[in-house]
Amino acid sequence: MSRLGSADTTYEFLRRALGWSVVLQVVWIFDDEIPTETLASMHKWLGQGRLHRRLAAAKVPGARPRWVPAGALPELVSDHIPVGPDQIESWAGTEMMGVDLDAGAGRCWRLRAAPTVSGGTALSLCALHLVADGRTLVRAAGEAMAHCTVAAPDGSGGDLLSEVKDAVAQVLSASTAVVAAGIGALGVGRGGEPALIDNRPPRAEHADRAPQASPAWATVSVPAADWDAAARAHGGTANSLYIAVVSGLLRSSCYAPPGDPIKVGVPVDVRAGAGDDSSNATAGVSVMLTDDPVPGGSLTAIRRSCKEAFSALPRKRRARGDLTALVWLLPATWLIGAVSAGNGMPDAMVSNLGDIDDRATRLGAATARRTAFRGMAQGVDPALPYRFGDGVQSWLLRGDDEITFCVAGFDESVFGGGRLRRLLADELAAWRLTHDIW
Numbered sequence: 196m197s198r199l200g201s202a203d204t205t206y207e208f209l210r211r212a213l214g215w216s217v218v219l220q221v222v223w224i225f226d227d228e229i230p231t232e233t234l235a236s237m238h239k240w241l242g243q244g245r246l247h248r249r250l251a252a253a254k255v256p257g258a259r260p261r262w263v264p265a266g267a268l269p270e271l272v273s274d275h276i277p278v279g280p281d282q283i284e285s286w287a288g289t290e291m292m293g294v295d296l297d298a299g300a301g302r303c304w305r306l307r308a309a310p311t312v313s314g315g316t317a318l319s320l321c322a323l324h325l326v327a328d329g330r331t332l333v334r335a336a337g338e339a340m341a342h343c344t345v346a347a348p349d350g351s352g353g354d355l356l357s358e359v360k361d362a363v364a365q366v367l368s369a370s371t372a373v374v375a376a377g378i379g380a381l382g383v384g385r386g387g388e389p390a391l392i393d394n395r396p397p398r399a400e401h402a403d404r405a406p407q408a409s410p411a412w413a414t415v416s417v418p419a420a421d422w423d424a425a426a427r428a429h430g431g432t433a434n435s436l437y438i439a440v441v442s443g444l445l446r447s448s449c450y451a452p453p454g455d456p457i458k459v460g461v462p463v464d465v466r467a468g469a470g471d472d473s474s475n476a477t478a479g480v481s482v483m484l485t486d487d488p489v490p491g492g493s494l495t496a497i498r499r500s501c502k503e504a505f506s507a508l509p510r511k512r513r514a515r516g517d518l519t520a521l522v523w524l525l526p527a528t529w530l531i532g533a534v535s536a537g538n539g540m541p542d543a544m545v546s547n548l549g550d551i552d553d554r555a556t557r558l559g560a561a562t563a564r565r566t567a568f569r570g571m572a573q574g575v576d577p578a579l580p581y582r583f584g585d586g587v588q589s590w591l592l593r594g595d596d597e598i599t600f601c602v603a604g605f606d607e608s609v610f611g612g613g614r615l616r617r618l619l620a621d622e623l624a625a626w627r628l629t630h631d632i633w
Contacts, residue, residue, distance in 0.1 A: 197261045197262050197263075198258075198259045198260070198261045198262070199250070199259045199260050199261070199262070199325075200473060200474065200475060202328070202473065202474075202475035202476055202477060202478075203325055203326075203474060203475045204259075206323065206324045206325040206475075207250075207260070207298075207325055209572070210325075212531040213531065213574070213575075213576075213579070213581055214574045214576070215572040215573065215574045215575060215583065216296060216297075216323060216572065216573040216574055217323065217324040217325070217570060217571070217572045217573075217583075218291055218292075218294060218296060218321050218322070218323060218324065218570065218571055218572070218573055219321065219322055219323075219324050219327065219328075219329060219332050219568070219569070219570040220287065220290070220291045220319060220320065220321045220322075220568070220569055220570065220571075221319070221320045221332060221333060221336055221555075221566065221567070221568050222283070222287045222317070222318070222319050222566070222567045222568075222569075223316075223317070223318040223319075223556070223558070223563040223565070223566050224283065224311070224315065224316075224317055224318075224563060224564050224565045224566075225315045225316040225317075225318065225558070225561045225562075225563050225564065226313070226314075226315045226561075226564050227314075227315055227316065227560070227561040228310065228314055228315065228316055229308065229316040229318065229558055229559060229561055230559065231273065233558060233559035234271065234273065234306070234308050234318075234558075235271060236342070236559075237306065237339050237340055237558060238268065238271040238306050238339075239268075240338070240339035240340075240342055240344055241304060241306060241320075241335065241336075241339040242268040243344045243346065244335050244338055244339055244344035244345060244346065244347070245326075245327070245331065245335050245338075245344070245345050245346065245347050245472070245474070246303055246304040246322050246326055246327060246332075246335050246347070247264075247265045247268070247301075247303065247304070247347055248262045248263065248264060248265045248301070248303060248326065248347035249262070249263050249264065249265040249266070249298065249299065249300070249301035249303075250262060250263075250298040250299050250325070251263045251299075252299070262347060264347070265301035265302075265303065265347075266301055267301070269302050269304060269305050269306075270305070271306055271307075271308075272305065272306070272307040272308070273307075273308050273309075274286075274307070274308065274309035274310070275310070276309070276310075277309070277310045277311055277312045278309050278310070278311055278312065278317055279311070279312045280311070280312075280313070280633065281633075283311075283317050283633065284412060284414060284633065286309055286317060286319075287317070287319050288412060290305075290307050290319045290321060291319070291321055291569070291571055292571060292573060293573075294307075294321045296321065296322070296323050298323055298325050298326065303322055303323050303325070303326040304320065304321065304322040304323070304326070305320075305321050305322075306318070306319070306320050307319045307320075307321075315564075316561075318558070318563075320332070320336050322335075324475070324570060325475075326474055327474050327475070328474065328475040328476065328477050329477075329546065329548045329568055329570070329590065330464060330466075330476075330548060330549075331473075331474050331475070331476075332568075333548065333551060333552070333555050333568065333592070334552065334555070336555050337552045337553075337554035337555030338554070340554055340555060340557060340558050341554040341557075345472060391481055391483065392483070393456075393458060393483070393539070394456055394483075395451075395455065395456045395457075395458060395542070396455055400580060401580065401581075401582040401585055401605075402577070402579075402580045402582065404606045404607065404608045404609075405582055405585075405605055405606060405607045405608075406577060406607065407577055407607060408575040408576070408577040408582060408583075409607070410571070410584070410603040410604055410605045410607075410610075411603070411604040411607075411610045411611055411613075411614070411615040411616075412569075412601065412602070412603055412604075412615070413601070413602045413604075413615050413616045413619050413632055414567050414569075414599065414600070414601045414602070414632070414633050415599070415600060415602070415619060415623065415630050415631065415632045415633070416565055416597045416598070416599045416630065416631045416633065417597065417598050417599075417623065417628050417629065417630045417631075418596065418597060418598075418629055419593060419594070419595070419596055419597055419598050420596075421628055421629055422436065422598050422628065425626050425627065425628055426494065429491070429492065429493055429494045429626075430493050430494050430495040430498070431493075431494025431495065431497065431498045432494075432498060433593075433598070434501070434547050435494045435497045435498040435501060436494060436626070437545060437547055437589075437591055437600065438459060438461070438488075438497055438501065438543075438545050439487065439488035439494055439497055439626075440488075440619075440622055440623065440626065441543055441545050441587055441589045441600075441602060442457055442459050442484060442487075442488055442542070442543045442545065442587075443488045443490055443622045443625075444543075444587050444602070444604070444610075444615070444618050444619060444622060445457055445542055445543060445586055445587065446488065447490075447618050447621060447622060448604075448606075448609040448610060448614070448618055449609060450542070450586060450606055450609045450610075451542060451586075453486075454485070454486075455485075456483050456484065456485045457483070457484045457485075457542045457543065458481055458482075458483055458541045458542050458543075459481065459482050459483075459484060459541060459542065459543045459544075459545060460479050460480075460481050460541035460543065460544045460545070461479065461480050461481070461482065461501065461504070461544075461545055461546075461547075462477045462478070462479050462544070462546045463477065463478050463479065463480055463505065463508060464476060464477060465477065465478045465508075478508060480501075480504035480505060480507075480508050481504065481541060482497075482500040482501055482504050483500075484496075484497065484500070490622060490625030490626060491625045491626055491627070531581075540584070540585045541585070541586070542585060542586035542587075543586050543587050543588070543589075544584065544586075544587075544588040544589070545588075545589050545591075546588075546589065546590045546591065547591045548568055548590060548591060548592050548593075549592075549593060550593050550594075551566055551592045551593065551594055553595075556594065565594075565597065565599055565633075566592055566594060566599065567590075567592065567599045567600075567601050568590045568591075568592050568601065569590050569601035569603065570588075570590065571583065571603070582605065583605070584603065584605040585605050585606065586604075586605060586606060587602055587603065587604050587605065587610070588602070588603045588605065589601060589602045589603070602615065602619060616632055619632060620632055
């Protein structure tokens with residue numbers, strides 16, 4: 196599909212309305228030195244793949260922008276100063292928050308490498324969320340590392356008649372979705388299904404709890420066999436244990452004391468199958484946790500809540516309609532007040548990207564010892580009331596031997612000053628999990 200899809204539109208809206216660029220990042224740690232020519236080869240193949248494109252504005256009001264070929268490759272950045280094991284986080288974080296990406300200019304991604312003090316290589320691939328979700332970014336990396344690519348859309352459908360048709364389609368889609376949203380506001384979905392009851396107590400404004408708009412970070416690796424054994428021992432799955440560990444940080448930090456409901460958002464891949472090459476194809480489900488999680492306790496309630504939410508997602512998506520079409524029909528300043536009103540933001544966002552393809556761990560003759568994934572919004576203005584996240588957000592990748600997940604703590608009042616790393620270590624210890632925080 197050459198035009199911006201509905202799942203992509205959120206990130207273009209954030210750029211237009213708030214000036215945010217949502218950037219995703221994959222980080223690899225290799226114990227071996229990666230030769231310059233191998234890095235150059237990966238860079239070249241990324242330039243022939245699905246990430247390398249440019250967003251062209253529509254000429255007809257209401258029509259969506261379309262993807263066209265990007266042209267020149269972005270710069271391959273190779274640092275010369277070695278980074279130590281305790282500096283990889285800051286090195287990668289500086290790249291994620293500072294990389295200059297612009298879809299309109301065709302700069303949707305950047306590859307950066309640095310030597311490590313032990314003689315290995317740290318590697319970062321950043322890309323705009325607008326051009327890829329987590330699964331797409333990891334897949335694109337693997338394709339480039341294995342020298343096989345899926346090309347970006349060719350920009351077809353850019354004639355005036357196509358744009359007029361698209362503008363009409365957006366009006367019809369938005370009208371249908373507005374009606375569906377009105378039904379949802381009454382507290383039921385189509386078919387009489389009750390809406391999720393959000394009875395969380397009010398909290399202070401985001402800007403008061405996060406005055407610097409600067410999250411704390413921690414990345415942890417756990418042996419996969421230990422993780423699976425702990426999940427089984429407590430009546431859960433690997434994913435329900437992940438949700439319990441991350442949302443447990445909200446309890447131990449007193450962000451949400453025991454008894455307070457916690458809203459957990461769980462992204463779900465909604466691709467139609469192996470042949471679905473959508474750049475962004477993620478929908479979200481929400482679950483409310485009141486008595487859970489309890490460190491080292493049963494996972495059955497979390498597992499059951501998630502299963503019910505996943506099962507209900509297809510019919511909820513059909514009933515909800517596509518309100519993203521309004522982005523192309525109404526001024527962004529009108530919409531930002533509506534979407535930021537209320538208390539709908541989850542307390543925790545827990546994204547499990549699943550198994551990482553072996554192709555995305557091997558580069559030349561080297562295999563990555565660790566691979567991590569995360570995301571962040573550039574350009575969040577501390578002077579404005581808007582924040583990219585609240586509570587905690589986390590992203591997980593599973594390798595052959597290890598599970599690695601990154602955690603961002605957005606509430607500076609409870610996660611600042613290195614406290615996030617200590618809380619995470621305590622949470623994992625309560626589940627009797629061997630771990631390495633890096």
